[in-house]
Amino acid sequence: xxxxxxxxxxxxxxxxxxxxxxxxxxxxxxxxxxxxxxxxxxxxxxxxxxxxxxxxxxxxxxxxxxxxxxxxxxxxxxxxxxxxxxxxxxxxxxxxxxxxxxxxxxxxxxxxxxxxxxxxxxxxxxxxxxxxxxxxxxxxxxxxxxxxxxxxxxxxxxxxxxxxxxxxxxxxxxxxxxxxxxxxxxxxxxxxxxxxxxxxxxxxxxxxxxxxxxxxxxxxxxxxxxxxxxxxxxxxxxxxxxxxxxxxxxxxxxxxxxxxxxxxxxxxxxxxxxxxxxxxxxxxxx
Numbered sequence: 001x002x003x004x005x006x007x008x009x010x011x012x013x014x015x016x017x018x019x020x021x022x023x024x025x026x027x028x029x030x031x032x033x034x035x036x037x038x039x040x041x042x043x044x045x046x047x048x049x050x051x052x053x054x055x056x057x058x059x060x061x062x063x064x065x066x067x068x069x070x071x072x073x074x075x076x077x078x079x080x081x082x083x084x085x086x087x088x089x090x091x092x093x094x095x096x097x098x099x100x101x102x103x104x105x106x107x108x109x110x111x112x113x114x115x116x117x118x119x120x121x122x123x124x125x126x127x128x129x130x131x132x133x134x135x136x137x138x139x140x141x142x143x144x145x146x147x148x149x150x151x152x153x154x155x156x157x158x159x160x161x162x163x164x165x166x167x168x169x170x171x172x173x174x175x176x177x178x179x180x181x182x183x184x185x186x187x188x189x190x191x192x193x194x195x196x197x198x199x200x201x202x203x204x205x206x207x208x209x210x211x212x213x214x215x216x217x218x219x220x221x222x223x224x225x226x227x228x229x230x231x232x233x234x235x236x237x238x239x240x241x242x243x244x245x246x247x248x249x250x251x252x253x254x255x256x257x258x259x260x261x262x263x264x265x266x267x268x269x270x271x272x273x274x275x276x277x278x279x280x281x282x283x284x285x286x
Contacts, residue, residue, distance in 0.1 A: 185265060192267050196242065215240040216247060221277050225284040233280040253279045 207213050221233040235253075238245040243264050249256055253276065263272040 189265065213240075218248075219273060219276075221280055224277070224280050227284075231284075233277075233284075235276055251280075251283060253283065255279055 216236050216238050218234060218236040222231065223229045224233050225231040234250050235246060236248040238247050244260065246256060246260055259272055259275050
C-alpha cells in the first residue's frame with residue numbers, strides 16, 4: 001500500500017500533466033481494495049461459530065464441499081487490521097486526491113491567469129501593430145510626397161538651368177553689342193576730336209579776321225505750354241570749350257545731365273535740342 005501511494009503522488013511541477021492519470025489510478029486501487037474486503041467478509045461468514053464447535057454437530061449433506069477450518073479470532077484480527085489499513089490508505093488517497101485537486105485548481109487558475117495575460121498582451125500587441133501600420137502608411141505617403149516634391153524640384157532645377165543658359169547667351173550677346181557700340185562711339189569721338197583739331201586753326205583764322213568769338217548759344221522755345229502758347233522755355237549752351245556745358249536752363253529739366261552727356265558723346269546738337277523741347281513739353285503738362 002505504501003508503494004502504491006508513493007507511486008500515485010505526483011510532484012507539484014508535473015501535476016498539470018499527471019493529475020488525471022493519478023486520479024484514475026487511485027480510483028482503481030480503491031475499487032480493488034473494496035472488492036478484497038467484500039471477499040474476505042464472505043469467507044468469514046463461512047466459518048463455524050464458537051457455539052457450533054462446543055455444541056452438537058450437524059451432519060453435513062453429502063453434496064456440500066468440505067469447509068476449511070480457520071481460527072476465527074486470528075482471521076478477524078487480520079481482517080480488522082486490513083480494514084484499518086485500507087481505511088487509512090483510502091483516507092490518504094482521498095487526502096492526496098484533495099491535495100492534487102487543490103493543486104489542479106491552483107495551476108488551472110494560474111493557467112487561466114497566464115492565458116488572460118497572454119490575451120491581454122496579444123490585444124496590446126495587435127493595437128500596437130495597428131498603430132505601427134498606420135504610422136508606416138503615413139510615412140509611406142510622406143515619402144511618396146517627398147519623392148514627388150524632389151522630382152518637381154529637379155524638374156524646376158532643370159528648367160532654371162535652361163533659363164540660365166538662355167540668359168547667359170543673351171547676356172553674352174548684349175555684352176558683345178555693348179562692346180561694339182562702345183567701340184563705335186569711341187571711334188566716332190576720336191573722329192570728332194580729330195575734326196575739332198583740324199577745325200581749330202580755321203576757327204582761329206575766322207575769329208582773327210572777323211574779330212568774333214562765340215562763347216554761348218541760347219535757344220528759346222515757345223508754343224510748348226498748351227495753357228500759354230507764348231510762354232518761353234530757354235536753354236543756354238557754353239560752346240567755348242571742347243566739352244559742352246549748360247550755363248542756364250529755364251525751367252530746369254530733370255533729365256538735363258543725361259542730355260548733356262549724350263551731346264558731348266555724339267556732338268549731335270539737333271538731337272540735343274529735340275530732346276530738350278520734348279522734356280519741356282512733359283514738364284509743362286505736370
